[in-house]
Amino acid sequence: MAESEKLEEKGLAQPMAAPLVNTKVKWWLRFEGILSPLAYTTLGLCLRFHDIEKNNGVVWDEAHFGKFGSYYIKHEFYHDVHPPLGKMLVALTEWLAGFDGDFDFDSNKVYPENVNYKLMRQMNAFFGVLCCPLAYWTAKNMGFNLLTTHLVALMITLEHSYITISKFILLDSMLLFFTISTFACMVKLYTLRKQAFTKPWSLWMWLTGVSIGCVCSVKWVGLFVTVVVGFYTILELFIMRFDSTMSKYDYMRHWMIRVLNLIVSPFLIYLFCFMIHFTLLYKSGTGDAATNTLFQINLEGNEIYSGPRTVVFGSHISIRSHGLSPNLLHSHVQTYPEGSNQNQVTGYGFADENNVWQVRFSRSSGVVWNENATSSDKLVPITDGTEIRLFHKEQEINLHSHEIPSHVSKGNFEVSGYGSESIGDSKDDWVVEIVRQLDSADATYPKEEYDVLHPLSTFFRLRHKDLGCYLTSTGFSYPAWGFQQAEIVCKYSWSKHDKSTWWNVEEHWNENLDINADYVPPKSKFWTDFVMINFAMASSNNALVEDGDKYDNLASKAWEWPTLHKGLRMCTWGVDNTRYYLMGSPFNTWLSTVSLVVFLIIMAKLLYQWRRQTVAITEDQFWSLTIQGVMPFTAWGTHYMPFVTMGRVTYVHHYLPALYFAVLVFGFVVDYLLRCSKKLIKYAVYLILFSGCISCYIYFSPMCQGMTGMWTNYLYLQWFKPWDIA
Missing domain, CATH: 2.80.10.50 (Trefoil (Acidic Fibroblast Growth Factor, subunit A))
Structure with a gap:
């Protein structure tokens, strides 16, 4: 038996491209590469924009981020635990919606007629919509087969928690978009790794840095995906070190380009966001106490x-x-x-x-x-x-x-x-x-x-x-x-x-x-103000610890997220109110959680076979395994494990970025296990998975599209006692 046949039996060989591909197939693949992202964008748009104005009150953290956006419109200085980019984007949506800042966004308060909250939510939801085609392109560039690519994209598009979180004036849809875009740019660089220093390679290297700068400027948890990009970059540079065909000059160029694009550029974006932040907020406000005296005394209206x-x-x-x-x-x-x-x-x-x-x-x-x-x-x-x-x-x-x-x-x-x-x-x-x-x-x-x-x-x-x-x-x-x-x-x-x-x-x-x-x-110095406000943010984050004397019914522990032990009621639960329940899709969450364990078993098996020299892995197969399995699993770990160890209070929405990478791991496991299966079995399994994903969305859709009327109408959704849906 030939070596390639042995590898194919073990599920490691990459399918060889046919020397001649039918012209109609080429045309279809090109057409599919345009039509599919448009289809997922359209579907994502419909699901996330549907009845977005149904609840006309201030929902959950809209009380915070809607208010922060209004401070930019009123130019009043405030303090928050997150960097300013996401809140400035919220302010931009409010400004485009014609908001004058004259509304305090008190929790559950009904929006007045002059506040176009629907348009504010729609513009915020658009970040959630863009996650759908990005998921498709990412899976495709990772090298998954076409059915797995569509399965991953559909799971992200129909994910209940992503739909729910996109419907309101929050930072989470922006964080999710920039997290996904950062990983997508890194995957695109993987496809261009043999075209170093070309214009496309340079463009995507720069775009990766831009995405890193943006995700870190929305929330500090953006550092988690930055660590993943750093890990991939170090691995790539480490392997290059042993490339005898590469000159020392080219190797140093690789280092310098990555330092400039992946470190300097993101930091400058982060810095620039604070420059805009300080420029816009030139009046005394609620956040003065977090700053030094010279900063405060130079604010208009200070006391x-x-x-x-x-x-x-x-x-x-x-x-x-x-x-x-x-x-x-x-x-x-x-x-x-x-x-x-x-x-x-x-x-x-x-x-x-x-x-x-x-x-x-x-x-x-x-x-x-x-x-x-x-x-x-x-x-x-x-x-x-x-x-x-x-x-x-x-x-x-x-x-x-x-x-x-x-x-x-x-x-x-x-x-x-x-x-x-x-x-x-x-x-x-x-x-x-x-x-x-x-x-x-x-x-x-x-x-x-x-x-x-x-x-x-x-x-x-x-x-x-x-x-x-x-x-x-x-x-x-x-x-x-x-x-x-x-x-x-x-x-x-x-x-x-x-x-x-x-x-x-x-x-x-x-x-x-x-x-x-x-x-x-x-005058205060920008660099001093920048350092101090970032330290104040860190201090405020560290202060977000659980109060043992109070019970927070919205808080949850990290172990409850991948198991779907409990969700989160996002608003008041009155009969006359449109209610939203933040919880992941059981299909997506449970299968992706199981796939994390299966992935470790697969890796242990491959490592054992490699140590026993019963299988040889080529360079292309190594990179394919790394980008399809190792990097998503690493990304899941960097986005999940910190919440396991940290002492601050945590909520369900903290798992949303990690869930995306768990879905990618699920895509790898499905792709790996079905790669060498017979066509009948393969298509039957994919049919079950696609049907399960769609059916699960339809069944639990009231959670993300809004529940109205008597709670008894939704008893069928309450599979477990901790799920306080009804």
Whole structure:
């Protein structure tokens, strides 16, 4: 028996192209390659646009993303856990729909007549529609046979969760589209791997980078598909390294082109999205607290009171961290549950009376503070090296530190509120170290003394006089007993460039000093704003943990998604309301989950045969196996496993990108198992699969097309008790 026949028996051989192909077959294949994507696009359009306006209330996370879009229209700055591209696209759809921003998108609130929510949803749904032809092209370029390609495309087109999520003003259809487009571009590069440096190859390399930039700019989970592209790229470059026909120059070109297109280009897209974001949101809004003082003071309509230009003893001030957690120094009546049991000192972003501190003379100065003393005794400027004591206005306690370990971070000291004016010790004393002075944005404004503490423009550190450590915002948050506010500690810092130890005076009050109304604050720097807002996003993401004291009936665990243990009610479940249930198609989800296990068995079998040298795999067969099976399985793992391990609260929609790759793995398993089957068996199996996919969609279609009337009408859908459909 010939070697090719042996390989074909094992399901590894690729079918050889016939030397002469009938002209009619060529014409049909070309026609099919145009007609099929159009058919799936049309079907996807009908299913996703059907009765899209049926529920006329704000559904699920439309309350968030519709509102974020309105902020762009009103130009009000906001803060969210996701990058801005998806929300700017939502804003674009709202603008095209003629929305003026005058609607607050409260959950379940009925849309007023002047808000064209139908058009907003339709434009958002179009991203979901585009996933259908993309799935077809991806499967085709992966090398699946024509029936498997159509099966994969049909499964994606008829997937209930994809249809449901596309019908509303959300980011998930955009995330899914850019995830699929990124993988599709990578697969297209696979088909062009032997045409390196040609125009088509260069174009698709660039488009891959553009897709990566877009998917990461919609949600950070776009990094998961970026890892897949990175894995494929490294594998490709690793194999090239052993290609004796390739010159070192060409090999370095491969590296440089990939670095520029797959790393630099996506990062520039991500950066550009934030440039647009900052440009559009130039008014003060709900998200000011997530930014530093200079950013806020340059927003129109901000409420920061800058006060007199020189901070002196007796001044009341609020100070904000310049670190990656830009919060105001704060204290309140609650105490630490462990450690000193003294008043908590935290970082808090919003304006509050508990952020106000008075600058008083240090304990070591021997001067007892007297509010009734003449003003001339107090008007002593705070300069570099001045010893001070910060006295909390509301709680009447001193900013204090001691050799008690910090509560969240390791290796630092607790900072607390302690004592009073008469009760205290030298551990209340801090030394001001000025590290940077910024000039006014008005070039004609007189230069200020660089060794004097000024509000807004002076960055300084506070060194504990006794311990030698510095007042620091660590970037961590306290647990529930600290209201998830930022941790403030005293830490040893050996560099004055450690921004976590930098502070600036945000607001300054002193009735004995004049206010200079001509002062123009310095402009904030884009790079600083970019870094800080991204860290604030990360902090907000980390804060999305389950509250043990509250039951979230919408939340679910990762193991429940591939098993379809439970779904998610997307709106109120009243009889008069059109109801949508977010859950995957049982046909798609269960079969794709089983295929993940079957795939591992197939790979174990092939690896065993290869180790036993009973099968030889050519380079083309290796790449075919990699792109059809290994890469989709890897993509499923990168999109699913992080949610298994993370501590944040999770929901059903987090599985949607992973489900797409599980379907591709299912396509590989079907293609592999039926490759060498007899035609009768093969076509019978495909007929069953196509029929099952269509029948399952029709049976469960009320979940995604809207359920109306009595819940008893849908009892037939409730196969299992956790499915709270009816």
